Amino acid sequence: MSEIRTPILQFGTSRFLQAHADLFFSEAAQPRAVTVVQSSGDSVRAGRLAALAAPQGYPVVIRGLVDGKPHEAETRVTSIRRTLSTATDWAELVRVFCDEAEVVISNTGDAGYQPQPADLDPQPSQAMSFPAKLAHLLAARFHAGARALQVMPMELLPENGRVLKARVLEILRDSPEVARWVEGLPFANSLVDRIVSEPLEPAGAVAEPYALWAVEMAEGVGAPCIHSAVRMVPDLEEIERLKLHILNLGHTALADFWREGGAREGALVRELMDGPEGAALLALYEAEVIPGFARKGREAEARAYLAATLDRFRNPFLDHCIADIAQNHAQKADRRIRAFLDWAGGPAPQLQAIVERASA
Known part of the structure; x- marks a missing residue:
């Protein structure tokens, strides 16, 4: 042995x-x-x-x-x-x-x-x-x-x-x-x-x-x-919802915006956060993600977690390739975005469109 x-x-x-x-x-x-x-x-x-x-x-x-x-x-x-x-x-x-x-x-x-x-x-x-x-x-x-x-x-x-x-x-x-x-x-x-x-x-x-x-x-x-x-x-639910539906959802949404914008080779998350994709992600968080948490009575903790998440996305030391995040995109959109829609309810047309594009 x-x-x-x-x-x-x-x-x-x-x-x-x-x-x-x-x-x-x-x-x-x-x-x-x-x-x-x-x-x-x-x-x-x-x-x-x-x-x-x-x-x-x-x-x-x-x-x-x-x-x-x-x-x-x-x-x-x-x-x-x-x-x-x-x-x-x-x-x-x-x-x-x-x-x-x-x-x-x-x-x-x-x-x-x-x-x-x-x-x-x-x-x-x-x-x-x-x-x-x-x-x-x-x-x-x-x-x-x-x-x-x-x-x-x-x-x-x-x-x-x-x-x-x-x-x-x-x-x-x-x-x-x-x-x-x-x-x-x-x-x-x-x-x-x-x-x-x-x-x-x-x-x-x-x-x-x-x-x-x-x-x-x-x-x-x-x-x-x-x-x-x-x-x-x-209970994992509190941590799980924040990570899955803010950090991971944000990564998948950013990958969608990158794909829709031509999927520039070698693009990094921190670079995208300073461009139109990052602006679109911030607008998405404000218009559809935070309101979803608010409907569940969790707006304050969601905003605090979002602030920390954006710092992580903008980390100047990390060369985090969006192409890596975009792998298995359809499965990720289902588990990170469709699951959020099912949980939070309410109107979320931009998130719904991402799910539909991923499954097409």
């Missing part, structure tokens, strides 16, 4: 995770070791996998404004001890999942939960969605007689823990004993926030100082680590 023991098993290799959860695990009061799993099977990223687990760690550069003053610092992340791929290392992944894992985290992208034709196949395969792969791993852990573990998805979905558990149970519907065991496991609802503007090669990232990992309190759910950015909260 390997001498490395990693209580954290992470699905996803994104620069966001590198500058968020993996950084927190490295900086925690009691650092936690991580095995990172690439679930996409993308061979182009093999170099990144090797660099993530390098003994010297990888760099994360933090740049932004702290208390109104410029701040820049570099740290090295050393929490990642092993990297695997679902495409080539399934047997070792099963061993680590059954023998070592205490907490499973994931950030597999906005489309990561999309059902795939292979999801109900009896044997695991690379063609499966992430929930289907997780279902097979949970079944293996059950049959191995291992103790319960905690699942903490980080995808930007409302009630992401509940959504992931429901999808896993759907896949396990023909395995009632495993399904009953999984039903009793804690799947935490969480919300994450940090703008990670650019990658460093072969691994690492540049990010803003602001960071949040909010985890909803529930039976069996504990903090993934002790870190100032990790918050256990009784």
